[in-house]
Amino acid sequence: MVTYIRIELMGGGYFMINTFSETIIVPYLYSCTNIVTEVNKEFLDLTEYTWSELVGKSIKEVGNMLKFNLYPLEYKLNNKYSGYIFTKFLNALEVDISISIGSETNSKLYTFVEKPNSRLNDKLIFVEQMFIDNISGVAIYSVPDLILLKANQKYLNFAYSNYNKEENSIGKPISEVITGFAGTPAEVIFNSVLISQKANYVREFEFDNISKGKTYWDSTQTPIFDNGRMKYIFHTAVEVTQRVLKNQNIKIQNKIISHQNECLEHEEAIKRRFEILRRVINTFDLPVVRLSCPDLKIIAINKKALNTINLIKPEFIPNTNIKNNTMKFLLGLLRTTEYDRRISGVLKEKKTKYLNKQHYIIDGNELYFNIIFEPVLEVNGEIQEILILVIDVTPEIKSNINMKEVLKSQGEFLVNISHELKTPLNVIFATAQLFNVYCESGSLDDNKNSIIKYIDSIKQNSYRLSKMINNIVDLSKIEAGFFKLNLSNNDIVKFVEDIVLSVTNFTDSKGLNIIFDTNTEEKTIAYDPEKIERVVLNLISNAIKFSDAGNEILVNVNDKNEFIEISVKDTGIGIEKKYLDMIFDRFKQVDKSLSRNAEGTGIGLSLVKSIVELHDGTIKVESQYGTGSKFTVSIPSRNVSNENRIYNSEVRGKDQSIRVELSDVYS
Template identity: 35%
Template sequence: MDIYNANIVQSIIEALPCCVLIVDIKGNITNYNKLAKGLYLRYFNEGENNNVVKIFNHPSITIITYHNDFKENNASNRNILEGFEFKNLIIRQEFKGEVSIFSINSMLLMNEDVVKGSLISFSSITNEYIENQRIIKERESFIGLSTELKAKCNIIEILRGREKKHLIYLKDVINNISEGIMVLDKNSKFDFCNKAVHHIFDIKDEKDFDFNEMVKRFLCEHLTIEDFQFENYIKDALKDGKYIKNLIMKITDRKSNIVKYIEFSSEAIRDENKAVLYTIITVKDITEIKKHEMFIEDQTNFIKDLVENVDIPMAVLNYPSLKVRVANKNFEVFTRYILNDKKEVPIVNNYWNHIFQNVEEDSIAKALEFCGRIGKEYTCSPYCIKDCYDKDRFYKIKFIPYKFADGDIKGICIYASDITEEINHSMELENVTKLKDEFFTVISHELRTPLSIIYSSLQLAYNVYPKEIGPNIDKTLSRIEQNCSRLLKLVNNILDISKAEAGFILLDELNFDIVVLTEYIVTSINHYARSKNIELIFDTSKEEQMVTMDKEKYEKILLNLLSNAIKFTPEGNKIIVELVFISGDMYLRVRDTGIGIPEDKIDFIFDRFSQVNSSLSRRAEGTGIGLSLVKRLVEIMGGTIKVKSKVDEGSEFTIMFPKNIIEIKEEKRYTVIGENIEDKISTEFSDIV
């Protein structure tokens, strides 16, 4: 039978339950069954010989899945039946708004191994395809949800791991903080506590820990409330979930009698119905803090008592507000004296400016400002006020800044010393000193005339009656002359120092060679040094130097220093006189190797009538006026004097006259060594035995 007979082929494809097209090797449609007629007529006219490629290239057709060898872009350019088959090619057809899905399969038609054409079947799988797509989407959605769930589970595991670590860390932190933490359940049973609780309450075994038993173990006392029952108080608080904050108690262990101070706080954790679930209790050991506070309080009370009972007015002010923080009764009395008010004035917690707002005298206000701003101690003395008897009282008021550790001034301490007796005594001493000076001045004037007469008579006796004076009379007259000279020296020194203190000494400046004058004076007194077996040396940095200064006063200064040096230098030692010029300044040094001056006496040797009182020094006669006069003359002439000394090693006096004082002034007259220098030397050295 010829299977390729058209009738037979048509009968066969009609029997097939799907749309069937028969195409030749060029793709032209030769047959189609009734089921395919509707499909065919959508793209071709009845009886028209059309190519199947037109169907695949039609705009309404979309190929959903491609066969490996079937490509839309080249389907119209090749003989699709030439050795070519495909299965389950899925296409999408949209016709008049209706969408259909077809599965296309092709089968080659062979005759004696020669391809004659192809049978192409179109099976509608719209419902199956839609269901399959739904299943695919659900599967994809399920896979997505599964992936997301797995990711979330992984995240939860990570978070649980982190939470566990954080909980462990938090537990370690809670266990190691110094503040005790306890958690009680709604039945007040222990749930958790940290190590600090064990330490504070001396708990050895956590298993034996019971909060109620712990409360009974300790005697709890409130610091301010008497008959405080902590056991009942805490039971009520736990039952009602009462909030307790910073309750400070003194607890005593009934077993060991150890006393501690704790700060107790509690707070309830409630559910949505406001019922208590847990109670968190914190306890803090503040024993050291409390002991320190009590110590500070004791010290403060002690200081307040001390300030209150001290005999002098005392107060402490805040700075810069000048609010009076502490003041004793004496200060309140002192304040009333300043205000000239017999009524009590509120001082403590009052402001200084408000207290003294009507006081015109502002020296205290200036002192406070200076002390606070500069930060240095300030003394206001003497400060005169009228007491309750309208008598003058004198005070020395000291203002001392109080600095904190950061250096800021936060307070000023004020205390006043009553120096009325000292002031009165000082005034009496001044009057006595004034009377004494006047007395010495008068006596000196009165003595000078008879001394001059005695001295002149002695000179006359030696000049007129030299042959009649025998050895014994000569010895007596020499003693009279020597003591006259000593008295004359004393009188002259007293008069000179009185003039200096009164400001009556005037300078008579002359131009002269100071090197020549100094060397002449040293040479002239050398026989006094030799009489005590003392070597007297003069040295100078220049052979000559003209200066302008008061020549007579310079002679008196030098003679005083040399007389002192010879008097207090033991036999066999030496005295060195140096005249040195450095950068125009002149230095006169008189250095001896004598008995020296004790260190605690150096500051007093220039005081009038002061003398080092030792067994070695008292063998030399003197009044202690010479060095005082020397210092005053040097200062009047514009110079300075310094002394260095060691006991048993000697002393060195250094006088310095600056260049601008001694430089030559042409308008001054010139002079030479006077003839009366010998008389001055004789008078000055009259007490050298």
């Protein structure tokens, strides 16, 4: 039996919807004059958007958010349309959309019914691991309109730069995602799959990318059927450019060698062979030097080789006629002993010799070369000449070096984090065990004073855990692009002064003198109060951490017209000059030992820098070891028209903020 339900709107009015059960209400949105005025909980659950993100938007804007053009449908009432919409987190949903007239003037009701068992994650479990592994480029397109429903980053890197991010590509037709799709062999291949409904595999497919140039791919288009009907096309793409180029080079070399062998039959053929070889070398994209044997005179040297020598030895004049000079002349420009040893090996063994990872510093830049010494043999097996080829492997070597440094830094970071997490957990666990002993022995009242002290210890170590976890999570959010600022216009002078006043009791207990000073009484600028509070407290925490009783901490706010400067200066131990460039790095610490005098994960300053940069600001440090440090934050002096006042109602209390941010120095 069909049941009709009357839905009352918050702004007045109502509409009726029908359903098969009184417990089921379909997702809907309601609009007046093309502005969304109401959405139900089911619609929010379906799309993963919040009420505030949808209400007040135009139908066209909401359609853009769902990646489905709702606007033209308002002229085709009482019809049902099928298609894909996309949630806030870019999950594809196959829905039936219906539009009917609401109870108010110029109002319409849009209902969205998700088709049963249509979600990709449920239907295509067998390919989900390929998206997670991100080894090959993988994507799923709808049939027949070829809308991109899902793709991994490897696949998106294949697209033009405007579409190499999920938010720009998911929900788009293939003609937009893949640059130059229309009228290309790629379009023919996909149309063939649509017509034949059979899988297609293309080996070493050539693709001309605007930004990357010509690349080659092994590509597979596999149709996926649902109830006997082709529903999706599963596309995989593996870049094989290096393999193709390597094979092409091998073919070129084989062609040269084959041609040489044919020409060895008589003297005239040999002359033609050397003439061909000379031309190829001159156009070769690698530095090449030809040496005669056994006198090792330079027969020819191409422009690429001259330029390379000039890089290594700037005093070398490229126009110098070095032809017919002996190899000793060339070795004099380079490294005589290592090169001479390889050439001697070629002459003796008649085999190819290599000189790898040759390191040069040129204009302050590090360069790495692999050198190949290749003998060219006569028919009788004697060496006719030696080819010297130079390959620039700087990108590969530097990439390996950088990767090792990153992995080492991350390892050190994880070891330190493990230690820092373990310390408060051990304290809490030990205290819990002690409470258990008191409970079993019935001595809770006898140890009341001790229990109060232990409860304070649990709270303090909980604050430490909270700070560490918050910092790690926030750094991850910043890296992923999910860390957002809630900007509002506030008096920054009073704000910083209040923070300083709120920590004076604590600094007094430490025997430290904290002073606030400013060159202006009031300055209203746009900033996120919660985030800037964390920045200031973090810098004060560092100053406290590395100061001794009797030291002084000076907090300044200076109006620099276009910028506001907030500085925290201490007279503590300071920082050695060699560490100044690394203190803001995410995986670097000045002190990597596990027995440091001051506790902390070492990621606080990295988070501070990230928050400041999100405000379009900068942070710098000045320090002299033994006399103290000064951290200066600069924030643009500007206001915003649309303020976000969430800070006033939702952030934790100031006392709790202080206890969390100063947890690693609290006692």
